[in-house]
Amino acid sequence: DGGITQSPKYLFRKEGQNVTLSCEQNLNHDAMYWYRQDPGQGLRLIYYSQIVNDFQKGDIAEGYSVSREKKESFPLTVTSAQKNPTAFYLCASSIGTVYGYTFGSGTRLTVV
Amino acid sequence: AQKVTQAQTEISVVEKEDVTLDCVYETRDTTYYLFWYKQPPSGELVFLIRRNSFDEQNEISGRYSWNFQKSTSSFNFTITASQVVDSAVYFCALSGPTGGTSYGKLTFGQGTILTVHP
Numbered sequence: 449d450g451g452i453t454q455s456p457k458y459l460f461r462k463e464g465q466n467v468t469l470s471c472e473q474n475l476n477h478d479a480m481y482w483y484r485q486d487p488g489q490g491l492r493l494i495y496y497s498q499i500v501n502d503f504q505k506g507d508i509a510e511g512y513s514v515s516r517e518k519k520e521s522f523p524l525t526v527t528s529a530q531k532n533p534t535a536f537y538l539c540a541s542s543i544g545t546v547y548g549y550t551f552g553s554g555t556r557l558t559v560v
Numbered sequence: 561a562q563k564v565t566q567a568q569t570e571i572s573v574v575e576k577e578d579v580t581l582d583c584v585y586e587t588r589d590t591t592y593y594l595f596w597y598k599q600p601p602s603g604e605l606v607f608l609i610r611r612n613s614f615d616e617q618n619e620i621s622g623r624y625s626w627n628f629q630k631s632t633s634s635f636n637f638t639i640t641a642s643q644v645v646d647s648a649v650y651f652c653a654l655s656g657p658t659g660g661t662s663y664g665k666l667t668f669g670q671g672t673i674l675t676v677h678p
Contacts, residue, residue, distance in 0.1 A: 481665065483668075488569065488670070489670065490651065490668050490669060490670040490671045491651065491668040491671075493665055496665055506665070536603065538603075538605065540605075546593050546612075546655060546657065547610065548593075548595045548597075548607055548610055548653070548655070548666070549605075549607075549666060550607070551597075551604050551605040551606075552604065553602065553603055553604040554603040554604060556603075
């Protein structure tokens, strides 16, 4: 079945360490997105990519980095510069935003 | 700039009650698309409905119905005879047309937490 796979489901990181969240899709979608979800704040866009080898900053890109070397993959790195990284991270893909998104099941990152 | 407002942060109802989730949006586009997503405790957002700005017909799908009113920029969602399984966070979202200034991303509301008690 086609879909989006995010791994791992739970991730723990020590302060000062970088960590990479995986997002893979087999839907043949051109566009991919990363969102951060905090309680009471809805979904905030971190980065998005509409095509391979191209990506744009979203509303809260500071402290994060991404790459889009393959159509299927859009990994997100949470760097040590991100001051408050504990959150739920959602990856999504789309064939076009007029059709909405397909979401992954999310990664819950906790900094310890 | 686009904006979506879900003024109800949390709603609590008893099973079998009807409940309406409000969504108000702002956009300068004349062509746009509205969505509702459900986020159950498992975390993954599930698509419920998509509506384009030229189609103001209300839609019903089982116990779910949607009321789109351009005059008030609202796209409200009603669950009839609510069930415990309806407990989730519900998000309203907005996108612009292909090639428009907001093309490439959805704008989400803050979400409404719905709890249905047995």
